[in-house]
Amino acid sequence: MMTANDTRSSLDSLVSGFADPVHDAQACFRVLLEALARPGTAYSIDVELDDDAQRRWPAAAFAAMLTLVDFSTPVWLQQHDESLAQAIRFHTGAPLTDEPEAASFAYIADAASLPAPDTFSLGTPEEPQGSATLLIRVDALEGGRPLTLSGPGIRSSVRVGPVGIADMFWHARAALSAQAPCGLDCYLVCGRSVVGIPRTTRVELN
Template structure:
């Protein structure tokens, strides 16, 4: 049987996913749940990924995409990235969304040009689970604008200072508070580290 050389080249160029898809996805899912349950607390996603993936994207972001998305959850990529698009389609079966509002998940490679949260699906009062989840790559989880986080999962308050997100995003997010339970859940990712900020968390700029 003849094998198309173009297909072989595509397979050779494909970025490898998890070493152990079932075990690694379960481990990653637990970390992601913990991150949303304890907003503002940094967690590490310590699953094995190929060196190529870690050179291209934050390991936490790629692992989260491999874990959370499937054929029923369209993914929007802020920046055109055919390698990532190909990896998502191959490893998860998820379709790529053409616009933010059509996405169940979004990967934001450039936090400085992050769209306003209402550019994404906020869900409805009847189906708040229909909202989008944002994976936002930041330059660092410290050293940025100081934030005070409070709400469910936080005793009193916690501080965070992600580097790279404009104040306008936080202001726009705060304006959505009146639409609860609608909103967007956010993961801030840097390398293997991740911080969860669910829609129920109140964020104040200091």
């Protein structure tokens, strides 16, 4: 049974959320929306976050979760992280799930061991919005395997080079194109930077 001391200790260790929840969430949402509208372009999420949060997780990933998830969107964490789970529950009310296929949002802390795309919910033709959104932490957004992106929101093509994501993930993702409009929306996050790769974007390995 949890005691009053346990509760105080838990709250003392809780990582703070946005300094100004309404303003910061709105600012972050605009950036995240623009990132999906302009795939392959790096954007910066410049809202104020606790120093402890930024030491633990990419600021862009934590801010995105504070902005996008709520009580109706289960979250899957690739790696066990009680501090992050506690912060998500407290600040957003979102439930945590142990089943990736049940998640509306997934945080991938280790891109090298990113599960196959079909591990997650792809939505249905009737409700494609029921698919999962992946927040993938990468060590850098350039310097890795060159990828050429094309499709809606991109004039001709754009190249990115995220570090750490295995080729097989992109091959498996390409195989899902036949299931459109089902699919996955992805955000690559590194520090405060975020790059959107929506399901409508074609990704070719160079």
